[in-house]
Amino acid sequence: MKLDSKIPGGPIAQKWETYRSEMKLVNPANKRKFNVIVVGTGLAGASAAASMAELGYNVQSFCIQDSPRRAHSIAAQGGINAAKNYANDGDSVWRLFYDTVKGGDFRAREANVYRLAELSTSIIDQCVAQGVPFAREYSGELANRSFGGAQVSRTFYARGQTGQQLLLGAYSALMRQVDTGKVKLYERREMLDLVLVDGKARGIIARNLVTGALERYAADAVVLATGGYGRVYFLSTNAFNSNATASWRCYKRGAAFANPCFTQIHPTCIPVAGDHQSKLTLMSESLRNDGRVWVPLKKEDCKKDPSSIAEADRDYYLERRYPSFGNLVPRDVASRAAKAVCDEGRGVGPSGLAVYLDFRDAIKRDGRQVVSEKYGNLFEMYEHITGESPFETPMRIFPAIHYTMGGLWVDYNLMSNIPGLHVLGEANFSDHGANRLGASALMQGLADGYFVIPYTIGNYFASYPLPKVSVDHPEFAMAEAQSRDQISRLARVGANGKTTVMEYYRQLGLIMWEHVGMARNQSGLKKAISQIQQLKQEYWENVKIPTETETHNKNLEVALRVADFMELGELMATDALERNESCGGHFREESQTPEGEAKRDDQNFAHVAAWEYKGEGQKPALHKEPLQFENVHLAQRSYK
Amino acid sequence: MSKDLRNYKLVIWRQASPQEKGGFEQYQVDGISPDTSFLEMLDILNDRLIKQNIRPIEFDSDCREGICGACGCLVNGQAHGPRQKATTCQIYMRSFENGDTITVEPWRAKAFPVIRDLVVDRSSFDRIISAGGYISVKSAKHADANAMLIPKPDADQAFDYATCIGCGACVAACPNASASLFTGAKISQFTLMPQGRVEREKRVERMVDQMDREGFGGCTNIGECEASCPKGISISAIATMKAEYLKAALSGRTESNASDGAM
Incomplete structure (x- = not known):
């Protein structure tokens, strides 16, 4: 496998502009001859489908939900970064680029990140033109805030529902193209396979989730925008249906999977309340601006009413360990610190897996009114879920899986190593390195969809001969038969199995969280690999599912996804084992400073780890794409 | 626990x-x-x-x-x-x-x-949006976002309407099974913003017509929709929609007008 990142030459600030002018174009009259499949309708997928249709390509758009408007981008709360420098506080494209490379702990490609920072300003203009109701000042200008520890105010937002508003903007652009007839929408469809003809991506097999029928779709290129794989942990802030199946099936068809072990854990989520729980709810990071994080100094105080614990018996561990950043340390640092105190037995709440986020001092200082204006809606949300008011008693929070930086490997054109297969948004690996900064996910999804793929797809069409392919091609029949076999096998096992999909899914989640979660070590990772292999074997012999395959059957859908999650989980552990350094969200206990901080190993690991599928039961092959840092100098992150 | x-x-x-x-x-x-x-x-x-x-x-x-x-x-x-x-x-x-x-x-x-069972087909909502719930701009270079000033109260109110999640509770709660709150919310959002006013007549006409074609009932001001809306969207959206529809009909700028009734 050859991994050519295709990064254009020239100084970093001119790469994209020069490349854009040099890319091949498709004649406007010829664009209607090209068909593109776009899988997923989140920020990346909807914006890509709409933008390509506007150019004149015929787009087929697929989503697993009943409407494209429900993709999980909708749940993003905080905001979207853009280097507009409206706040006049010294922001610039360069600074956003620098922050993103550094925040990603030097494991992203400089050229991709620079382009992202450059495009960020156009995204805001685009969204405003679409009628996205961003927050505004009394002057009528757009409001900005600082977010996730950034030293400048570059985050645009729409109250706590920025993802929703941006997605509805992209969705409306998509629906406009549905009206013009340039986009054909396929809802309640799940991509089960990628079809290759002569080594190029030429179509997909999708399952109609209402009728259960397997359907074939052919095109000249396939664009995957199917999101991340956080649900491999079962419990996460991701939506219930978010899954990795589309990406995973592409991997099995030869697409390289890059940095699968790079996962992000968000420090401020509502802790797990019991075995019934199906998802974790994120509480905005902004709470750490005024809330103080603590646990009792003494284990024996952990079960006491927090208000009865004296000041001297409280350990404000973030303020103690990181005096200059305090409660505002980055997500990975805050998460690990919470795990450390819980591991010492000083966690609070019924499970002992939680820390306090206390607003007592903020209420005393600013008054209940002020605190309520800032955080009222979050406090309300917390109270609805837990039954406790943060005005009366400290919140309990714990880290949860939130985002995955790894994904399918792509080059500068956002094309995978399979010609014609393009991957956008969270589904690719490209821009966030080992740790994503707050308010950067929305930026990347929209940059990829509105402003990168519309250019690079044309370059692809103009560069390769693409003879017409129809769904009658034998490759389609073969791929369809494989999907059908897998479904019937599962249904056969499911008829007499004993353990339900959800029971297996929870077990997988526990293994992943325990060994491939916030802190990882060699023996744990090895254990995870063997436990997952065992679980997988058992799954295929004993899973219990409702066996109707030709109808709406949610359990069967989930069963197929869980089968893929097990395999992906194993690859994540394999990648984590191979990467014997700590960087960003990946913390290897073997690689830390005497104070317990993450220690990167640039000598041995300044590369992208791209894995190639080698067949069932075979160890995947590791390919390394070296990373060069010519503009931002390698430095250890410090928040002390 | x-x-x-x-x-x-x-x-x-x-x-x-x-x-x-x-x-x-x-x-x-x-x-x-x-x-x-x-x-x-x-x-x-x-x-x-x-x-x-x-x-x-x-x-x-x-x-x-x-x-x-x-x-x-x-x-x-x-x-x-x-x-x-x-x-x-x-x-x-x-x-x-x-x-x-x-x-x-x-x-x-x-x-x-x-x-x-409890799964229903709500694609009629998508078709209503497809009929006009958008601003017809392309993905392209646009004027700087701050070149257009929008009064904060208008932006805030537009946001309130834009928070609709398209769940369908308003239809389910309405004795007439009307989709007026859903449709009105999108129309109201765009009416409050300068970007949205360019196509207001065509938008309201097409969205309302689509709503009727889908088989939703008419609004008789019962108010169950507002009471059941998980996002608390105000029924004033429906008043705006009705007013916009009337204004559009009188404006001579609707699509049916322009294409001489061909729609």
């Missing part, structure tokens, strides 16, 4: 397919913690049904935090259940007493045909 586990009797609408006749079935669900969400309670019931070889209850849900709009059913006759300004996934079992009987039905509306 409270340890007082509770028992419920569920009366749930079962319908295997759009063609088949549906009916209510009863299920006893015991040992439920009050911290369980309503949908998690259904998850638990489903796992138990699957083990007894009984077909599980099909229902839509995704984000499980009240923002995607996928979930929704009538719980004891109320759209999304007993709590105001909440989706079904945001209902917790502590809202019910131990021993309660809970009736669960799908959204009932001609324009939302049942697919299976």
Whole structure:
């Protein structure tokens, strides 16, 4: 496998502009001859489908939900970064680029990140033109805030529902193209396979989730925008249906999977309340601006009413360990610190897996009114879920899986190593390195969809001969038969199995969280690999599912996804084992400073780890794409 | 975590397919913690049904935090259940007493045909948006975002209308099964913003016409929609929509006018 990142030459600030002018174009009259499949309708997928249709390509758009408007981008709360420098506080494209490379702990490609920072300003203009109701000042200008520890105010937002508003903007652009007839929408469809003809991506097999029928779709290129794989942990802030199946099936068809072990854990989520729980709810990071994080100094105080614990018996561990950043340390640092105190037995709440986020001092200082204006809606949300008011008693929070930086490997054109297969948004690996900064996910999804793929797809069409392919091609029949076999096998096992999909899914989640979660070590990772292999074997012999395959059957859908999650989980552990350094969200206990901080190993690991599928039961092959840092100098992150 | 586990009797609408006749079935669900969400309670019931070889209850849900709009059913006759300004996934079992009987039905509306059990087809909403719920700009270089000033009160109000999650509770709660709150919210959002005013006449005409074509009923100012809306969208959206529709008809700038009635 050859991994050519295709990064254009020239100084970093001119790469994209020069490349854009040099890319091949498709004649406007010829664009209607090209068909593109776009899988997923989140920020990346909807914006890509709409933008390509506007150019004149015929787009087929697929989503697993009943409407494209429900993709999980909708749940993003905080905001979207853009280097507009409206706040006049010294922001610039360069600074956003620098922050993103550094925040990603030097494991992203400089050229991709620079382009992202450059495009960020156009995204805001685009969204405003679409009628996205961003927050505004009394002057009528757009409001900005600082977010996730950034030293400048570059985050645009729409109250706590920025993802929703941006997605509805992209969705409306998509629906406009549905009206013009340039986009054909396929809802309640799940991509089960990628079809290759002569080594190029030429179509997909999708399952109609209402009728259960397997359907074939052919095109000249396939664009995957199917999101991340956080649900491999079962419990996460991701939506219930978010899954990795589309990406995973592409991997099995030869697409390289890059940095699968790079996962992000968000420090401020509502802790797990019991075995019934199906998802974790994120509480905005902004709470750490005024809330103080603590646990009792003494284990024996952990079960006491927090208000009865004296000041001297409280350990404000973030303020103690990181005096200059305090409660505002980055997500990975805050998460690990919470795990450390819980591991010492000083966690609070019924499970002992939680820390306090206390607003007592903020209420005393600013008054209940002020605190309520800032955080009222979050406090309300917390109270609805837990039954406790943060005005009366400290919140309990714990880290949860939130985002995955790894994904399918792509080059500068956002094309995978399979010609014609393009991957956008969270589904690719490209821009966030080992740790994503707050308010950067929305930026990347929209940059990829509105402003990168519309250019690079044309370059692809103009560069390769693409003879017409129809769904009658034998490759389609073969791929369809494989999907059908897998479904019937599962249904056969499911008829007499004993353990339900959800029971297996929870077990997988526990293994992943325990060994491939916030802190990882060699023996744990090895254990995870063997436990997952065992679980997988058992799954295929004993899973219990409702066996109707030709109808709406949610359990069967989930069963197929869980089968893929097990395999992906194993690859994540394999990648984590191979990467014997700590960087960003990946913390290897073997690689830390005497104070317990993450220690990167640039000598041995300044590369992208791209894995190639080698067949069932075979160890995947590791390919390394070296990373060069010519503009931002390698430095250890410090928040002390 | 409270340890007082509770028992419920569920009366749930079962319908295997759009063609088949549906009916209510009863299920006893015991040992439920009050911290369980309503949908998690259904998850638990489903796992138990699957083990007894009984077909599980099909229902839509995704984000499980009240923002995607996928979930929704009538719980004891109320759209999304007993709590105001909440989706079904945001209902917790502590809202019910131990021993309660809970009736669960799908959204009932001609324009939302049942697919299976509690799953309904809401693609009519997408078609209404497709008819005009957008601003016709391309993905391209636009004027700097701050070149257009929008008064904060207008932006705030536009946002309030834009928070619609497209769940369909307004239709389910309305005795006429009208989609006026849904359609009106999108029209109101764009009416409040300068970008949206360019195409206002064409938009309102096309969206309202599509709404009628889908088989939604008319609005007779009952107000159940506002009361059941999980996002608290104001019924004033409907007044705006009606006013816009009238103004558009009189403006001579609608599509039917321009194309001489060809629409």
